Amino acid sequence: QSALTQPPSASGSPGQSVTISCSGTSSDVGGYNYVSWYQQHPGKAPKLMIYEVTKRPSGVPDRFSASKSGNTASLTVSGLQPEDEADYYCSSHAGSHNVVFGGGTKLTVL
């Protein structure tokens, strides 16, 4: 159960797009279509942004999109807005009713 690998930080200016990667193995990200992404603002509980690799829950803006290729998943935030500044975490099913998270990426809107 090793953590998924995310870049510690990412940044972009308002209106730009930014992509955050999430690298795992064939035992987690590459092995299942159960990758999800969470947004966490300081002092708040995480919020589900993407599930099952590409699906957006109701209420999540379509500026948020995601994909997966092999053992790496990606989250793209298009048309960056100030309120997108937050920590983002990926997670994946890792077999045997287990889940693993990434270390998190701090997104800064410049």
Add this chain to the structure above:
Amino acid sequence: EVQLVESGGGLVQPGRSLRLSCAASGFTFDDYAMHWVRQAPGKGLEWVSGISWNSGSIGYADSVKGRFTISRDNAKNSLYLQMNSLRAEDTALYYCATDKSHNYHFDLWGRGTLVTVSS
């Protein structure tokens, strides 16, 4: 209103035990798998444990296996985490979270309960 409310956290000495509870309301509790996720101060999220709707499938992170036990009482709309042999590294904010589709994503989160393990 759909909500999860965790309780039971506090300051505990290393080696001691603590039992966390999560009260669910506003949805059909036994339709959902449930999970505990923790976050150490200033650190990232760590999945702790999960349980299926009927308690038939249970999983634990390696870091807590053999020390923590997850359970649920569907009649009481409640989720529990029995934590034994606590260590300093178990210090964290513990969240409970729903998993409606049983597909290992967390739809709804509580606000968390803080566990501090220190002498």
